[in-house]
Structures are given as C-alpha cells and as structure tokens.
Amino acid sequence: MNRILIVGGGFMGYSLSMALAARADKHEISIVEPNLNNKTLIQNKPSDFILYDDLEKVGIDFDFIIICSPIKQIPKIILKAAAMFSSKAVITDISSSKQHLNSIKLPKNFVSSHPICGSDKSGPEYADVNLFANKTVVLIHSESDYEEKLSKFWESLKMEVISIDLATHDKVFGLVSHLPHFIARAYKESLDGENINPKLFAGSGKEIERLGASNEALWDEIFSDNAKNIKAGLEKFEIALKRIRQKLT
Amino acid sequence: MNRILIVGGGFMGYSLSMALAARADKHEISIVEPNLNNKTLIQNKPSDFILYDDLEKVGIDFDFIIICSPIKQIPKIILKAAAMFSSKAVITDISSSKQHLNSIKLPKNFVSSHPICGSDKSGPEYADVNLFANKTVVLIHSESDYEEKLSKFWESLKMEVISIDLATHDKVFGLVSHLPHFIARAYKESLDGENINPKLFAGSGKEIERLGASNEALWDEIFSDNAKNIKAGLEKFEIALKRIRQKLT
Structure with missing residues (x-):
C-alpha cells in the first residue's frame, strides 16, 4: 500500500484519484483542494479520500505526491512539498509544458510527468476514472532512482511510459x-x-x-x-x- | 419506386447508393463511374446497381439525378443531364461550395444540395451506408416545386432539410x-x-x-x-x- 497525495482536485487530479481508488491494490489517497465548490463535489461522492483545503495542514508523509495544480503555482508547491515531506516521497507534476521547472532548483526527489490525456472540460464533476488507462505518459528524464519508482506508478495505471529531456x-x-x-x-x-x-x-x-x-x-x-x-x-x-x-x- | 441516377461512385456517391439500396421502398439505382478501379470495387459488392462508365451511354429517364462528381465537372454535367433527360427528373449536386453554379444558366429542374457529412477518406472502399442518416442537408433555395420533391428525397434518408440562399x-x-x-x-x-x-x-x-x-x-x-x-x-x-x-x- 502506498500513501499518495494529490495536490489539486480538479478534472485531472480527481480523475487520477478515482483511477487510483479503482485499483486492486488499495492506496491511502489524500487530496488537497482549496476550492470549496470542488471540495464539496468530491466530498459528496462515495470515496475514502482524505481531504485537505491547504497543503500546510497536511501532517503525514507520502510515497507519491502528484501536483495537479495550475502551472504558475507548481514551482512553489514543489519547493514546499520537498521541505515538508521526507525524501522517500517521489514528487511529480503533470503539467503540459515544463519551462516553469527551470525557474527553481529542483529537489532530488522530483521527476516531472506529463500524462497525454485530458479534456476540454474542467472541474471534478467531469472526472473520468478511465482517463489515464492505455494512454502515454512522458517523464522528463532524470538520472535518479526516483524515475524508476515513478515509472512503475504510472505503469500500474496501465500507462505507457516514455522518457525524454525537458527541452x-x-x-x-x-x-x-x-x-x-x-x-x-x-x-x-x-x-x-x-x-x-x-x-x-x-x-x-x-x-x-x-x-x-x-x-x-x-x-x-x-x-x-x-x-x-x-x-x-x-x-x-x-x-x-x-x-x-x-x-x- | 423511383429511378435514381448517381453520377460519380466515389466515397459520397457510393455511400448514397448504399443508403438508397438499404431503404424499405426499393429504387432502381444507376451509377455512372468512369474510374475503372472504383467501378471494379462497386461491381464486386453484392448489389443491384446498374453501372455505366459514361453519362453519354445512359439511355433511360430518371426521377432523381444526384451529381457526386468533383466541383469543376459539375456545371458541365448539369447542362448535359438537363439536355439528356426529361424535365420530370430533379437534378441536384452535393458539392460543399456552390460558387461554380454561378457559371451557368441553371435548368429549371435543378436544385442544389449539400449534405453535411463526409470523411477525410475517399473512394468507394470507405463508403458508409449510414453516412447520411440523422445528418442535416442544406438545399439552395429555389422557388420551384422541384425543391419540395428533393426535400422529400433527402428526408426519406432520415435527413433534416434546411433551405438557404446560395450566397x-x-x-x-x-x-x-x-x-x-x-x-x-x-x-x-x-x-x-x-x-x-x-x-x-x-x-x-x-x-x-x-x-x-x-x-x-x-x-x-x-x-x-x-x-x-x-x-x-x-x-x-x-x-x-x-x-x-x-x-x-
């Protein structure tokens, strides 16, 4: 069992939470969602998710931290997560462009992801438990063991992993x-x-x-x-x- | 029973022939297809279509003549069909743009059609018997009874008819x-x-x-x-x- 933290419970983050919850090997899934409307939508669905409205309030440690937040917020969240949690946690984001990562010194336990899937719709109300299955996910290549761990994470959701450099x-x-x-x-x-x-x-x-x-x-x-x-x-x-x-x- | 002539047995023309042949009220369907490859493909399928390789060789009269040819050829085919067949025949084309119709004096029994459907594929090998069903067809408005007859023709293929002017x-x-x-x-x-x-x-x-x-x-x-x-x-x-x-x- 892994402890997984999803930062951002919008369309992508909540689809990911649902996909993880649907797996045979059960995980403990926590979601940070500051938006009250989104939080209510997530709360009203039958699930065992642990909900937080602020990253600052999370007090436990994790195996995987998946940042599903708007691009501009990601660098700050990466640094905050690296400072808050142990180095056993693999931190990743799922953004579609990666230039923002050049703005900070990335922690060693960060490896960036880009699952090639999405929707023109947004919000957890449109979330799709099958969004990730049989899709490709790109990892931004890093020379660390964390990449291997993260590969296995995405592969467990039936994704094909391709690793390339950021540029x-x-x-x-x-x-x-x-x-x-x-x-x-x-x-x-x-x-x-x-x-x-x-x-x-x-x-x-x-x-x-x-x-x-x-x-x-x-x-x-x-x-x-x-x-x-x-x-x-x-x-x-x-x-x-x-x-x-x-x-x- | 109607006698129907399809001029051009490509993707659109052959899909239309198939859709007409699948209807409960059987028609006699003739197809003019000069391309030998297309003709062979059509001949090899089980059907009662009467095949011609040249419009000049068609010796009978029709209720509907549907021109499914490339745009540049259409004005000439309209004039030829109007000269060859009786005025009981409704002549139409199915092209996606209609400026070419301004290049000739249109016969009274011509009303232009544009079924809003198609494919990025071409050729009778990709034809789809259901291509037209539940789609919209635009008729270029004319003040004639032929428009009413043509409306009913398309409606019998489960299409919704909208009539607008050419411009x-x-x-x-x-x-x-x-x-x-x-x-x-x-x-x-x-x-x-x-x-x-x-x-x-x-x-x-x-x-x-x-x-x-x-x-x-x-x-x-x-x-x-x-x-x-x-x-x-x-x-x-x-x-x-x-x-x-x-x-x-």
Whole structure:
C-alpha cells in the first residue's frame, strides 16, 4: 500500500484519484483542494479520500505526491512539498509544458510527468476514472532512482511510459498540442459576432471551435509557459498558410 | 419506386447508393463511374446497381439525378443531364461550395444540395451506408416545386432539410468548414520535416493534422471555388491570431 497525495482536485487530479481508488491494490489517497465548490463535489461522492483545503495542514508523509495544480503555482508547491515531506516521497507534476521547472532548483526527489490525456472540460464533476488507462505518459528524464519508482506508478495505471529531456518535451508538445490549441483559439475568436445556425456547423469547424473553447485560464498559462516553442511553430504555420493562400487567387 | 441516377461512385456517391439500396421502398439505382478501379470495387459488392462508365451511354429517364462528381465537372454535367433527360427528373449536386453554379444558366429542374457529412477518406472502399442518416442537408433555395420533391428525397434518408440562399450557404460554409480545413492544411504542412514520435501526438494535433490530410484534390477545388469567403474568414482569423499572439511575449 502506498500513501499518495494529490495536490489539486480538479478534472485531472480527481480523475487520477478515482483511477487510483479503482485499483486492486488499495492506496491511502489524500487530496488537497482549496476550492470549496470542488471540495464539496468530491466530498459528496462515495470515496475514502482524505481531504485537505491547504497543503500546510497536511501532517503525514507520502510515497507519491502528484501536483495537479495550475502551472504558475507548481514551482512553489514543489519547493514546499520537498521541505515538508521526507525524501522517500517521489514528487511529480503533470503539467503540459515544463519551462516553469527551470525557474527553481529542483529537489532530488522530483521527476516531472506529463500524462497525454485530458479534456476540454474542467472541474471534478467531469472526472473520468478511465482517463489515464492505455494512454502515454512522458517523464522528463532524470538520472535518479526516483524515475524508476515513478515509472512503475504510472505503469500500474496501465500507462505507457516514455522518457525524454525537458527541452525536447516542450518543443514537441509546442508543435503537437499547444500550437493546435493556440490556432483553435484564434479560429474560435475569429467567429465572434458571426451568427451561425448551430445545425450548419460542420464537424471540422465544430471540432476546432471546441478545442479553442478549452479552459482559457489553464491554456493561457500553457501558452505563456511555452511561448518560445509556440512562436517557432507559429512562424512555420504562417509560412505554410501564406503558401497555400497564394493558390486561392 | 423511383429511378435514381448517381453520377460519380466515389466515397459520397457510393455511400448514397448504399443508403438508397438499404431503404424499405426499393429504387432502381444507376451509377455512372468512369474510374475503372472504383467501378471494379462497386461491381464486386453484392448489389443491384446498374453501372455505366459514361453519362453519354445512359439511355433511360430518371426521377432523381444526384451529381457526386468533383466541383469543376459539375456545371458541365448539369447542362448535359438537363439536355439528356426529361424535365420530370430533379437534378441536384452535393458539392460543399456552390460558387461554380454561378457559371451557368441553371435548368429549371435543378436544385442544389449539400449534405453535411463526409470523411477525410475517399473512394468507394470507405463508403458508409449510414453516412447520411440523422445528418442535416442544406438545399439552395429555389422557388420551384422541384425543391419540395428533393426535400422529400433527402428526408426519406432520415435527413433534416434546411433551405438557404446560395450566397449565405457559401459564406457560412466558408467559415465553419472550408476555413478550418484550410487552416488544418497549413498546420499539417508546417509540421513537414519535423520528426515527431507518433506516440507523443496529442489528440488536438492529431485531429487537426487528420483534417489537413483530407483528399487534397477535392479540397483544392473547394478552396478555389469559395476563395472569396475563405479569404474573408482568413482575415478575421489572422487578426485574432495576432491579438492572442501579443499575449505570448
């Protein structure tokens, strides 16, 4: 049995808690969730989760600490968790871009994770117990034993683990995830003021608009964190757009 | 029983033939398919379709003539069909943009259709008997009884019919379908030369790349036919892109 702390009980954190609780080998799962609405939603569901509204109030030690908080808060939480808990605890985050990790000196027991799954919905009310199963999780490569322990943690949720370095991670996800969301946001906003019958919305437009409507605050933080790589991708996109636009005349 | 002629046995035309053949009230269905590969594929399937390799060779009359050919060929086929068959035949096309119809004097028995369904795949081998059911079909409004007859035709395939004018059709579909495909094409081309592990491809990027990889020749004709509206949409898109890009710094 492992003691696991999930910091942040939103869509991702609560989906992870549910997935862990559904496993055959039972764990003791604690969740830190400062948002009262989210906390009430989690409390009302049948579960054995131990709930805290503030990391400061947690008094026990853990095997795994999974930070599922907005990007801007993560560096501070990593340092706080490293100071509060023993070095046997593996600390990880699940953010989609990783530049923020360059802003602090990372503790030895921290290894960063990025499970490639999610939703355009947010909040624990949309949580999905099967969100992680059969998906890929990227670990930011570290030369420590903690990476091995963390690999096994994700593998126990039926995930495939791939380990790459931080710069490669942010370059690739800048191109395959952040840039598409950025473009989708612009597409969605370009339709503002158009009065279009929803029945006429073709699949392609609907899909891109849906992506563009994903949790704005969350994606603003990702765009800002990985601005460098998104800009590089945008430059190539704009060159391609210009090239195919020339055929339009 | 109706006699129905499908001109073009590709993905859309053959899906339509299958859907018609699956109906309780049996029709006599003829298909004109000049492409030998497509013709062989259609011939090898169990069906009662009457096959022609050239419109010129068709010697009987029809109740409905559905033109499922590439956009550039449609105006000529409309005129040929109007000259060949009696005025009891309702002639329609199913193209996604309609500017090409402005290039000819349309016969009285022509009413244009746009079933809002499709695939990024092409060819009769991908045909889907359920493609049309429970989808919307747009008719380009005409003041004739032929529109009523054509409505009933599509409704018999469980489609919801919406009638709008040609200019509105092309403006709306420029925004909700052609522009997204145009943007997706540019996104896909902007990734050329990037060597990305397919396992790292997030859902968003994969989805947009898939759209961008849709039948290039078919979409080139749509882009070209509806260039005016796509350009107008692109201008708004580029303004939105510039606006949200400013937040990236």
